[in-house]
Amino acid sequence: MDDLTAALSEVLGGSTITSVARLSGGASRDTFRFEADGRPLIMQRQRGGYERDMAVEATALRLAAAAGVPVAEVIAASTDPSALGASYLVVSAVEGETIARKILRDTEFGPARVALAGQFGVALARLHSADVSGVGDFPADDPLDTYRAVLDEVGHPHPALELAYRWLQQHQPASPPMVLVHGDFRLGNVIVGPEGLRAVIDWELAHLGDPMEDLGWLCVKAWRFGGTLPVAGVGTREQLIAAYQQAGGGAVDPDVVHWWEVFGTWKWGIICITQALAHTSGVSRSHELAAIGRRVCENEHDLFLALEGRW
Amino acid sequence: MIPHDNPSAEQLVEAVREWLQRDVLTSTVGSVQFHTRVAINVLAMVERELQLGSAQAAAHQRRLATLGCADDADLAARIRNGELDDRLPEVRELVWESVRDKLAVANPKYLDPPG
Numbered sequence: 243m244d245d246l247t248a249a250l251s252e253v254l255g256g257s258t259i260t261s262v263a264r265l266s267g268g269a270s271r272d273t274f275r276f277e278a279d280g281r282p283l284i285m286q287r288q289r290g291g292y293e294r295d296m297a298v299e300a301t302a303l304r305l306a307a308a309a310g311v312p313v314a315e316v317i318a319a320s321t322d323p324s325a326l327g328a329s330y331l332v333v334s335a336v337e338g339e340t341i342a343r344k345i346l347r348d349t350e351f352g353p354a355r356v357a358l359a360g361q362f363g364v365a366l367a368r369l370h371s372a373d374v375s376g377v378g379d380f381p382a383d384d385p386l387d388t389y390r391a392v393l394d395e396v397g398h399p400h401p402a403l404e405l406a407y408r409w410l411q412q413h414q415p416a417s418p419p420m421v422l423v424h425g426d427f428r429l430g431n432v433i434v435g436p437e438g439l440r441a442v443i444d445w446e447l448a449h450l451g452d453p454m455e456d457l458g459w460l461c462v463k464a465w466r467f468g469g470t471l472p473v474a475g476v477g478t479r480e481q482l483i484a485a486y487q488q489a490g491g492g493a494v495d496p497d498v499v500h501w502w503e504v505f506g507t508w509k510w511g512i513i514c515i516t517q518a519l520a521h522t523s524g525v526s527r528s529h530e531l532a533a534i535g536r537r538v539c540e541n542e543h544d545l546f547l548a549l550e551g552r553w
Numbered sequence: 554m555i556p557h558d559n560p561s562a563e564q565l566v567e568a569v570r571e572w573l574q575r576d577v578l579t580s581t582v583g584s585v586q587f588h589t590r591v592a593i594n595v596l597a598m599v600e601r602e603l604q605l606g607s608a609q610a611a612a613h614q615r616r617l618a619t620l621g622c623a624d625d626a627d628l629a630a631r632i633r634n635g636e637l638d639d640r641l642p643e644v645r646e647l648v649w650e651s652v653r654d655k656l657a658v659a660n661p662k663y664l665d666p667p668g
Contacts (some may be wrong), residue, residue: 266584321649399629405641417554530591536598539655540663546649553645 253325256280282335288328296329297321302448311365314440336441339530342429342467350436355439361421363485370453372422382450389509396515402542415498420450427456428465429474458502463544466527504548511541563603570596601658609654616647
């Protein structure tokens with residue numbers, strides 16, 4: 243920790259670093275909370291072997307902030323490993339709750355549950371208006387092709403996912419102008435207070451794409467966490483779309499949002515397959531990851547629900 | 554026939570699951586307790602597969618035979634290349650049955666209507 247404290251002070255212009263604590267991070271990053279001259283900050287550091295560049299997240303955060311999306315402020319970011327041993331990102335700490343089940347069930351978040359669907363619509367409308375003229379080589383692949391390739395790579399046959407893929411292929415919407423897309427906009431990746439949305443976090447899957455991808459992903463059944471309402475378990479599609487359009491997000495075709503919801507359900511099924519593979523291949527031995535392989539059928543079930551009457 | 558003595562595989566798994574539920578879950582906290590809960594769910598899933606597996610295998614074989622497919626790989630390939638396009642309602646019905654069978658083992662609660 244002493245080495246880390248000294249290194250943090252150096253990248254933060256000689257600030258006094260105190261209260262360094264490791265937080266339970268994701269699979270690909272180490273996360274620390276600390277104070278620099280008394281200001282609470284968060285530092286994320288890429289773990290070895292993971293290719294995704296921290297620079298994508300830092301750029302997306304800056305663009306989103308400039309567009310008026312509530313986000314943590316970027317304090318420092320670099321892909322130069324010499325300072326902290328790997329790519330890193332330092333942002334302001336935003337207080338609040340990220341655990342979906344608490345946001346959906348705890349009494350104190352009652353007002354937030356009423357406000358969130360509309361706030362999500364406004365945040366996404368602003369995000370999709372971000373100026374992306376200078377982002378250069380931001381990821382911009384066709385997600386249907388990307389996940390088709392992943393499904394082929396895992397090698398296990400999934401007839402239900404093939405049925406859905408055929409529908410997705412035949413109904414793929416025309417490509418609109420590419421905008422900045424968060425790529426994983428849902429409960430779990432937002433910080434929420436009792437009053438509602440405080441910050442959108444976890445921008446490492448940001449890319450250029452169809453703005454409706456974010457709206458559809460937010461409606462995927464897995465992200466309702468057991469709630470009954472389609473938008474993150476807290477709101478209706480109409481609320482989300484109305485707020486999005488009123489905030490200048492452009493006209494929304496509900497059929498296109500539905501396509502992205504089906505796509506997101508299909509994609510999440512494929513991600514579940516890869517999680518189990520991380521265990522069976524020996525990359526990360528874990529009964530938790532292994533069990534996720536048996537959740538693929540939940541997504542297959544949800545695909546049939548989402549496509550009922552639309553095949 | 555299998556040559557093993559009692560308890561059966563299902564009963565052995567059940568015994569471990571009961572111990573996790575009775576002793577481990579109540580004496581752990583945080584991450585270990587969470588992973589104990591995951592382990593209990595995994596073992597309950599294995600018990601259901603041991604109970605339902607052979608009947609499900611027979612039903613699945615019948616579904617594949619109805620469609621003239623050797624296995625799931627064959628079925629997946631034929632859906633993908635369009636060979637089954639003129640029978641899609643029937644294919645969807647049979648695949649839906651398999652999805653429900655998978656859920657009956659993996660997470661039977663998921664088959665309940667929401668609410």
